[in-house]
Amino acid sequence: MNRFTGKNVLVTGGTSGIGLAVAQAYAAEGARVVVTGRDAKALAEVTPTLGAGAVALKNDASQIGDAKALATALAERGIKLDAVFINAGVAKFAAFDQVDESLWDLTFNTNVKGAYFQLQALLPYLNKGASIVLNGSINAHIGMPNSSVYAASKAALITLARTLSAELLPNGVRVNVVSPGPVQTPLYGKLGMDAAQLEATAAQIQAQVPLGRFGRPDEVAATVLHLSSPESGFIVGTEIVIDGGMSQL
Secondary structure, three states, X not given: XXXXXXXXXXXXXXXXXXXXXXXXXXHHOOOEEEEEEOOHHHHHHHHHHHOOOOEEEEOOOOOHHHHHHHHHHHHHOOOOEEEEEEOOOOOOOOOHHHOOHHHHHHHHHHHHHHHHHHXXXXXXXXXXXXXXXXXXXXXXXXXOOOOHHHHHHHHHHHHHHHHHHHHHHHHXXXXXXXXXXXXXXXXXXXXXXXXXXXXXXXXXXXXXXXXXXXXXXXXXXXXXXXXXXXXXXXXOOOEEEXXXXXXXX
16 A cells, blocks of 8 residues: 555654554655654664655654754755654653652653654644644553553643644644553563563563453554544544553453
8 A cells, every 4th residue: 555655754763663663664655754763873774664765863752952953854854744653752660659750750751741842843844634643552541550650641642632633623633642552662671670570570461461462563553554544534532542452351
């Protein structure tokens, strides 16, 4: 299929995991892809996999200055966007009595504040009919121990999708959310746990998934592309959960 031929799309945090899978899926359907990330080396490695005209921009999703710089970089290249996937985020888990202000600030600055002001900066560069998809999480719904800060940040993002949907409809822009359950990505190596803790946590999580496995990034990407395309034109302010039944059954 070529649903995105002639379209410009942006994926924040597009150098690995779900973000990379989404960026590659867009490219496979003809889009010109812009990806962001904090690691210049990773950006250089993934750009050749994203098709002709791909643009890679170093960007820290937690910094408002970087949000404005990204918008400026698009303007300088004459790029107006037809789809945006806000994926850049952090996931640090800690017991409630171990959470400190730095963990709170890092999580909310990246997952909520950064997303909010990134979209604000991009607003002038969205074509009429553009689609925004935010990457949420089922942690906003299931009360998993040690995830209080992360879950709260994702709950805020889900609410943001609803309010922005109402506010941006006059601009012809739709906003929706995908909320993945456990997906096999490099994120699981960045949770602040040692190898033994990580293995035990992964086994515990997998046992709670009715399908008996972790999801794949391409399974999330398929839903992001659906929400980004005209075929989903009647879907507005909606959260689609992709979790193998973990929060549903």
